[in-house]
Amino acid sequence: MELLPYILDLAGTFVFALSGAMAGVKHRLDVFGILVLSFAAANTGGITRDVLIGAVPPGAINDWHYLGVSLLAGLITFYFPAAITQRWSPVLVFDAAGLALFAVSGAQKALVYGLNPVMATLLGMLTGIGGGMARDVLLAKIPTVLRAELYAVAALAGAAIVVIANMLQLPSPAAALVGAALCFGLRVMAIKYGWRLPVAATRRRRGRDPGSNPQPPPEDAG
Amino acid sequence: MELLPYILDLAGTFVFALSGAMAGVKHRLDVFGILVLSFAAANTGGITRDVLIGAVPPGAINDWHYLGVSLLAGLITFYFPAAITQRWSPVLVFDAAGLALFAVSGAQKALVYGLNPVMATLLGMLTGIGGGMARDVLLAKIPTVLRAELYAVAALAGAAIVVIANMLQLPSPAAALVGAALCFGLRVMAIKYGWRLPVAATRRRRGRDPGSNPQPPPEDAG
Amino acid sequence: MELLPYILDLAGTFVFALSGAMAGVKHRLDVFGILVLSFAAANTGGITRDVLIGAVPPGAINDWHYLGVSLLAGLITFYFPAAITQRWSPVLVFDAAGLALFAVSGAQKALVYGLNPVMATLLGMLTGIGGGMARDVLLAKIPTVLRAELYAVAALAGAAIVVIANMLQLPSPAAALVGAALCFGLRVMAIKYGWRLPVAATRRRRGRDPGSNPQPPPEDAG
Secondary structure, X not given: OOHHHHHHHHHHHHHHHHHHHHHHHHOOOEHHHHHHHHHHHHHHHHHHHHHHOXXXXXXXXXXXXXXXXXXXXXXXXXXXXXXXXXOOOOHHHHHHHHHHHHHHHHHHHHHHOOXXXXXXXXXXXXXXXXXXXHHHHHOOOOOHHHOXXXXXXXXXXXXXXHHHHHHOOOOHHHHHHHHHHHHHHHHHHHHHHOOXXXXXXXOHHHHHOOOOOOOOOOOOOO | OOHHHHHHHHHHHHHHHHHHHHHHHHOOOEHHHHHHHHHHHHHHHHHHHHHHOOOOOOHHHHOHHHHHHXXXXXXXXXXXXXXXXXXXXXXXXXXXXXXXXXXXXXXXXXXXXXXXXXXXXXXXXXXXXXXXXXXXXHOXXXXXXXXXXXXXXXXXXXXHHHHHHHHXXXXXXXXXXXXXXXXXXXXXXXXXXXXXXXXXXXXXXXXXXXXXXOOOOOOOOO | OOXXXXXXXXXHHHHHHHHHHHHHHHOOOEHHHHHHHHHHHHHHHHHHHHHHOOOOOOHHHHOHHHHHHHHHHHHHHHHOHHHHHOOOOOHHHHHHHHHHHHHHHHXXXXXXXXXXXXXXXXXXXXXXXXXXXXXXXXXXXXXXXXXXOOHHHHHHHHHHHHHHHHHOOOOHHHHHHHHHHHHHHHHHHHHHHOOOOOEOOOXXXXXXXXXXXXXXXOOOOO
């Protein structure tokens, strides 16, 4: 039960690092910037989870493999970007795979540390979305997770499968596989078919009724 | 003395979550993005404080109520945004209320954990401004606190009241009330009357005197 | 061996706080915003390092001197910005000095806490680049470190000198001096001569060959 999250963690690290490196290549960062972004995209979710559950130093700091895997993915992307960026943006697929693997491994680690089911599910989701959020914040963009098609929902579903299977004492590897497949499938289908969660119905034109304020609300909170 | 900060924390969580959700609605995030932003705006300040004082797992991770209150505020905002956004931007008022409640509860928790008066005051301020900073960073904006009318000063004043009252052994609930009222009042008055702290007098035109460099300084640090 | 990192830390705090304050002045923040940015730029790297190695509360929270030095630098910059911003942007020099001092002191503290050589080097680099990243993220910009001339490489080199000297049991103060000088020199030379790390060769025009997709890849990952 402890080997599985480790392997999933490293696999997720690799694909998230690819996603971070691809975003860095797009933004014309230099090779070291790309490696920093690879590491940040790959490890921020796990590091945040570990700090929050009190597992310091975090695995990604204490264990060479996370660093090595992140750098490897960054270098591969740096030297062969064209092979990857051609045609359909592969960032989305790598991102979906990383999301799935991290949501599952994050939930498993939280369970190992004795968190209750709801919080283990949420920490799984956080592990999944944290890296992508860090990647986007570092590139001064609104994180994908806040806009994208079923992003966090997919992570939540994958993590929930793992936690529910644990409660029902079902075999952990199978649950991880099913959870990761569900998360990955949901996310990829959402991208392909443009599934989106609803957006709040702020009718900006509604200000026409008499007596209401015709100006739009101020753009900025400060 | 331990119940009071808890109640203040939950109230602050609710209003900051409203503030985060409103900002999310404005930026056309989907329902899950809005819930993530609600949670981040409401809990980042407290989580950061707890990690810094070594109280892990942080209250917001360990205790359902913070999550529940955040999601509730996010869903209310999602379903009834028009009622709130009409006329005068309410984000500012919610934000001021959250600032006041968090500055006070943050200072109280830091005192409970035995921090010295100055650092308890600063952690109160950090608790107050952390959530709003996270909300703005996630939306790729310069945080309100760095620009806005008496934002951090108000939080500092509210936290200082609590800490000073604690040093003078005055009753804690009254101090919390006075501190929160002072912070809220300062911030709302500053918004209403446009009170601002001074800005540094960088005279860009000053480069006219002979021998000086006519070009403006480079925009970017790198 | 414990006094040296402390003094280096305070010196690095001062220069990074200057760098944060200068960036705040450029973005027309008010005096409190400038002080917040001074503190964030000066202490985020060290606070992150301390949280990751389990040294909570972090030095910058527990010890008045960091706060005092940060505020002092912020106030100096606020009251005398013109003297500093004239001609060549001094942010870069302050930034390079802070980078050098923090990379060295960060590596030393990590060694004191018993981390292995590779991770101590990386934490030294993180201490060096963390503050500047926080400064830039708070200003909604892509961090300098991800683009700039030999930024993180310089920090890495400085930290590595300290760690290697420690392994060889060479005198610590001399190693710190050499490491800081190497880091500072590399960074300043890189700025002066425009040394840059290579950027990945994404040939956007390459999509001309038959059968390939003429559209550029989608800009956004979500």
